[in-house]
Amino acid sequence: MKEKFKKDDHEMPSECPYCFYENDACTNADIKDGARVPIEGSLSMCIRCGQFSIYNEKLDLQRLTDDDKAAIDAKTRAFMDKLHLAWTMSAKPTMDAKYGKPFTEGPR
Numbered sequence: 796m797k798e799k800f801k802k803d804d805h806e807m808p809s810e811c812p813y814c815f816y817e818n819d820a821c822t823n824a825d826i827k828d829g830a831r832v833p834i835e836g837s838l839s840m841c842i843r844c845g846q847f848s849i850y851n852e853k854l855d856l857q858r859l860t861d862d863d864k865a866a867i868d869a870k871t872r873a874f875m876d877k878l879h880l881a882w883t884m885s886a887k888p889t890m891d892a893k894y895g896k897p898f899t900e901g902p903r
């Protein structure tokens with residue numbers, strides 16, 4: 796389990812395009828050149844506000860467009876819903892207690 800979540804795989808700061816929280820890490824979304832890193836089109840969920848965003852060609856996060864949302868397959872959408880539920884039950888209360896409610900909580 797520990798091997799699966801090595802810190803080296805997570806160090807990629809990014810700013811949430813919804814609440815502007817500075818996330819200091821990312822999940823092991825995709826594999827490029829043997830490294831688990833986000834690539835253009837990888838999805839990300841903000842630990843602060845729970846919104847999903849997408850990496851652009853510069854590997855900056857941007858809000859999901861309606862076209863982006865429409866392109867998400869049912870299996871991925873189901874996983875996103877489970878992930879968001881897990882976030883709601885675990886990280887959200889901690890983040891809200893620490894920082895207060897985020898100033899944006901638009902539709903995911």
Ligand SMILES: [Zn+2]
Pocket residue numbers: 811812813814815816841842843844845846
């Ligand atoms: Zn956010």
